[in-house]
Amino acid sequence: MSAPLFDPYRLDKALLTGHAARLRRAAGPGAPARFAERLAAYAGRRYCLLTSSGRAAIRAGLAALGAGKGTCIGMTDVTHPSALDAALAAGARPELLDINPGSLNMSPARLKAAADKLDALIFTPMFSTSIPPELVASLAAANGFPVLEDASQAIGVYSGGLPYGSFGDISVFSLSSGKPVSFPGSKAGALLCDDPVLFRRAARAAAGTGGPAPEAVPLMELKLSLIADTLAVFRRNNDIYRHVLGGLTGLRLPATGREAQDFPVLAKDKAALEKFLLKLKLPLGRTYEPFHTLAPARGRFTGGALYAAQALHLPSYPMMTEGECLYAAGAVKGFYRP
Template identity: 25%
Template sequence: MIRLTQPYISSDEIHAMTEVLQSGMLVQGRRVQEFEQNLATYMQANYVSVVSSGTAALHLALAALELGQGDAIIAPSFTFPATVNVVELQGARPVLVDVTSGSFNIDPKQLKDTIKTWTGPEKLKAIIVVHEFGAPADMEIIMNIAKEHDLYVIEDAACALGTISNGKHVGCLGDIGCFSWHPRKSITTGEGGAIVAKSESLHQKINILRNHGIQRLEDGSIDFIVPGFNYRLTEFQAVLGNLQLQRFQYNLERRKQLVKVYKRELESVEDISLPEMIDGHSWQTFMIVLNSKHERAKVIKCLAEKGIEANLGAQAIHMMSYYKDKYHFGLNQFPNAKLFYEKGLALPLHPLLTEEEITYISHTLREVLR
């Protein structure tokens, strides 16, 4: 089976993790600090904290900015539900905006319209910008909109390590950026994530919140100054992340090469739409959109019979039971999100694939769609 995604963990990485496990120093050691420093160097960021998951990073972002009950937070309608789940968990209200075709990112025009026409009892406080599948959102416009309306910008860069927008790494442009190291991402620590803060004060607050609300005092004792979380990353995860990061640039370039093969092989297929080839894209996922006449479940089944794994790309939040029932969203309220949720098809993409396999996948897809 050609897998949709396949994390690669080398024998050197396994050996390094084994050494950490045998050392007995499993948490809050130097390897976590090294991973944070190396991520900061790679992204040219000043303040990086590694955490237990991308969702933990998002939750910490909202908590650190003190967003909660009485607040409204804008998010795209097409994303993995964790993006908005954390809004609900903080007691705030998610306000959805549709996405653009091609990039699958939040539509700046509709974002602006949503802000101008907002009449809810909650106060708009922030925008969560998702860089979907590694495609950079239009951050210059979004940051200007946020500045005009005095809104925080939280970047959900879970899929976007290595994505560049206007010469800068995404996740480092807003007030806070959040990353994920899940096995489907470009580097993995099993579970894990990171959070990038714009200021030192925000960084310190995040570090306190991720570790039970503990503040270390000058005399060496500790105090619990705020109710916090246990969102720490382990030492053996950090050593894996460090080694994964060392070969990330090769993996990133390999993904870009494979996407070019997909584009060459599929651009003449009439029954699909290809993702936009955006500068700075890191290609965590390659999702096409099927023509309305094709039933995705059948296409997935036929591809599986030919030894190819495929799946949906992301969810339309307004169609998920919890959000649909609570906020009474209309089925067609966010048409692009609905289309991409129902007809989006993620094809295999990871550095272990060969160009011959991409060609086989493409040719097989052509046959299935005939």
């Protein structure tokens, strides 16, 4: 069988072609404000500030929360480098928290142990799931630190009946190329909150850094209206991967969320499996370099080290076909059961 054509931008191409007239009508000077209002309402927030990237949103959020020079900011050991970059740029000291290899999210035990040392926390739901948000809120209230929620991997996903993006004092989304709400080849982000004082502080911190490209906003708005369809594809892909790959010796399937934007696996023979899959022209998602290998860190990082040694991310895209997902899952299974 020849490899199917995996295309992460298939949805973008279909919408840009099939809805060209609608997108032209939606363009104009009022488009960013309208999209910001709709994104805020979608996440159950009062305010939304569009930014030039997710990284810019995190930086503005930390500044608004007073998490600057000399402060201690807790964060998970495995996530997008923008969290670490933003903390270091602010002159803060990152308090890196190991992950639970069973979920690839921050370890609740490590967060509890570090809570009394924190001046702020970047709470990052990874792979469309997280430690309980109510635990984060309880520890923050008991120890007096604010929470910046980076919900970039969980837009449209709910926990306990509430959407991710609604849990932090400030929340951010990445709207950059490849995300479920995005424009191909373009960077953007969003900062959301309910407190007018925090919003004004964030807007001042972000002043002069720009926002999304004007031509990108109508497509982002359209993709937000279609997010339920996108998440349905992610859920189907997740279910296929788990059905086909479950029980294979040497391959572990962490308990990530069904709406994850890719499907991480832990493979004892990572290098050999990666080589095998790339030979079959199977595109693999980006894995993250654990922060404890990049910045000073305290304690042991067994979860982060295991992720670095074994993690591969299998593809899951909007409009990815069932056949493509079955091909990807079958390729992995074929490595273990030739």
